[in-house]
Amino acid sequence: MQETILDDYQLEMENRIRNLLWTVSGDYTLEMKPNVETFLRSKSLALYDGIKQGAFAKYYDKDLLGMYLVKKIFLQGLETPLTAIAQLCIEEAIGEKIVRERPGIVRIRLQAFQDMIDQEFEVLAKSPLGRLKFALLKEKVQGSYFVERQIREWMEQVYEAGDAKDTMELIVIIDRLYNQIVDPWFERQHGTLQTVMAVTLEELTEYSWEDFLSEEMYEEALESYVQKITENMTNLEENQVTQEMEEKRRVKNKITVLDPAVLERSYTYVELNYGRTYLNPLEEKRLNYHLCRDIHSDCSLYFTQGILKNPVKRNYQLEYAKKQKDKNLWTYHDKHRIVKRNISLLTEMLRKSLVLRSESVQVLSDRGEIIPSRLWRVGRSTDAKVFRRELKADSSEFVVDVLMDASGSQRSRQGDVALQGYIISEALSNAQIPHRVMSFCTFWDYTILHRFRDYDDDRKANANLFEYNTSSNNRDGLAIKAAGYELLQRDEEKKIMIILSDGKPYDVIVNRPNARNPQPYQGKYAVRDTGFEVRKLRNMGVSVLGVFAGEEKDLATEKKIFGKDFAYIREITNFSKIVGRYLTKQLEADS
Known part of the structure; x- marks a missing residue:
């Protein structure tokens, strides 16, 4: 009987808090899970939390702020203090707005503050962030409160949130306070706010891959975490949402040994994230058997035309791929004159060389x-x-393979790398030289080869280059070996391969249990293997050019891999001249 009364009381409180949320926000579609436990400790605090959630949804974009918090945590931000700072800034941003609109809330608000002071005094006094929160609450209740200079400086920054016109202005204040109070080294070690906001959904979903392979699938895992963070950020109470991300963060850069049961489901996950393969099972098995040998014997190859061409279902990765394509197209439109000029110059150089050969x-x-x-x-x-x-003259025919590094290290250059591939492809099409364009990255034990156009495809297929997007790692040696194997099957006498990479082969995240080659694919080990595959192709008559699309400090590694036949493109305006010189040299050789 007593349990029934308690359940009825809890339901009544939930409805009351939810009604407050809807009334304040004016949006009756908003969902929330009222905290009845808080209500049992402080009626005013529980009611005010509901009011704040409604007000925040009315004035700001809670999803944008929630994603900022998750991205900051992904880049090593500490969840508890970050959420606490967000709570203080949100209170300042919406508190006075609520009171002006609904004066009847003043009493509930002040009582909520007083209850928080009474209940958490001892806890708040133990840390600088706690003392900041205590001082802000006391000043709201009393009108003024004397504090040390450092706390006062932080308080003034929190008060700036009251003037935040939009969610990004609020995020700037939260981020600045976190970097000052909690982690002064954050920007130097992990990047600025721009870096934080640039984290993609694809990166976030890769972070918790163990959950993604469950029946709930990965998007539900991320949605659940974002929802918890979003619910937490408007509460004044201290809450630890989850320990999972912290634990994963500690092992993020180590080799992970996957359970065999997980590996059995990994193929399905690769399909979901990169699109269905265009090979039949027999062809796929044959290529893997033939190419995945020696130091790559525990690896697999996966050939696809991309998630946009052959998606399994609508998921986060599909949406991310669409957004990245839009960004690449925007980069093209922004630089279209430069791109067209490069295409024209490279086309002219190729045509002149071909005319000389045919004379x-x-x-x-x-x-x-x-x-x-x-x-x-x-x-x-x-x-x-x-x-x-x-x-x-020598009338031998030509065929070209273009292989583009699509690992996560290229993320900041996605638009420019896509344009480089597009320029080459358009010029080769104009010169009527058969060519194929693929990108490569490595996810778990799969090296994914994304084919944008095949050798004899129509020129329209070049537009697929704007679907280029990056993720995960890169096992360059295996990718070059696989692309070279198919290139060597062509009948053309002169074969050329152009590889756009950053000179950093790197694949250390996953190894199979009892792997025959457990050594991480990085450093000298990986560079030596990649260089070996390049030299092997050259010995078989393929001309290989490395186009360096990385940071200057990695140039030495690029030279070790490609020798003298590599080009460093500092600006895309010089792209056609540098690549054109190499291609024309190959076209005119022995003419």
């Missing part, structure tokens, strides 16, 4: 077409060549 030369000979005007020489001169013969 024929007429020479005097002892056989061929007779020249009547030279007949008098017969019997009268030692130079008795009275025939004209046409010598045709």
Whole structure:
């Protein structure tokens, strides 16, 4: 009987708090889980939390702020103090707005503050952040409160949140306070606010991969975490949402040994994130058996046309791919004059070289077409060549493979790398040279080869290059080996491979249990393997050019891999000239 009364009372309180949320926000579609436990300790605090959630939804974008918090945590931010700072700034941003609109809330608000002071005094006094919160609450209740200079400076910054016109202004204040109070080294070690906001949904979902392979699937895991963070950020109470991300953060850069049961489901997950393969099971098995040997014997190859072309279902990765394509197209439109100029220059260089190869030369000979005007020489001169013969230039055909590094290290350059691939592809199409364009990255034990266009595809396929996006790691040696294997099957006499990379082969996140090659694929080990595959292709007659698309400090590594045949592109304006010189050199060789 007593339990029934308590359940009825709890339901009544939940409804009351929820009604406050809806009334204040004016949005009756908002969902929340009222904290009845808080209500049992402080009626005013529980009611005010509901009011604040409604007000925050009315004035600001709670999803944007919630995603900021998750991204900051992903980049090593500490969840508890970050959420606490967000709570203080949100209170300042909306508190006075609520009171002005609804004066009847003043009493509930002040009582909530007083209850918080009474209940958490001892806890708040133990840390600088706690003392900041205590001082803000006391000043709201009393009108003024004397504090040390450092706390006062932080308080003034919190008060700036009251003037925040939009959610990004509020985020700037929260981020600045966190970096000052909690982690002064955050920007130096992990990046600025711009870096935080640039974290993609794809990165976030990769973070908790163990959960993603559950039946709930990864998007639900991320949604659940974002929801918890979002609910927590408007409460004044201290809450630890979860320990999972902290534990994962500690092992983020170590090799992870996957459970065999997880690996059995990994193929499905790769399909979800990179699109269905275009190979049938027999072809896929044959290529893996033939190419995944020696130091790559525990790896697998996955060939796809991308998630946008062959998605399994609508998920976060599909939405991310669409957004990245839009960003790449925006970069193209922003630089379209430069791009068109590069395409035109490179096309002209290729066409001139091809014309030179196709030109024929007429020479005097002892056989061929007779020249009547030279007949008098017969019997009268030692130079008795009275025939004209046409010598045709080498008419050997060409085929080109373009291989683009699509690992996470290229994330900041996605738009420019996509443009580089597009420029090459358009120029080769104009010159009617068959070519294929693929990108590569490595996720778990799968090296994914994303084919944008095949050798004999129509020129329209070049637009697929704007679907280029980056993720995970890169096992360069295996990707080059796989691309080279198919290139060598072509009938054309002259074969060229252009590799756009940052010179940093890196694949250390996952190894199979009892792997035959447990050594991480990084450093000298990976560079040596990648260089070996490049030299192997050259020995088999393939001309290999490395186009460096990375940071200057990694140039030395690029030289070790590609030797003298590599190009460093500092600005895209010079792209066609540098790549064109190499291609024309190959086209004109032995002509």
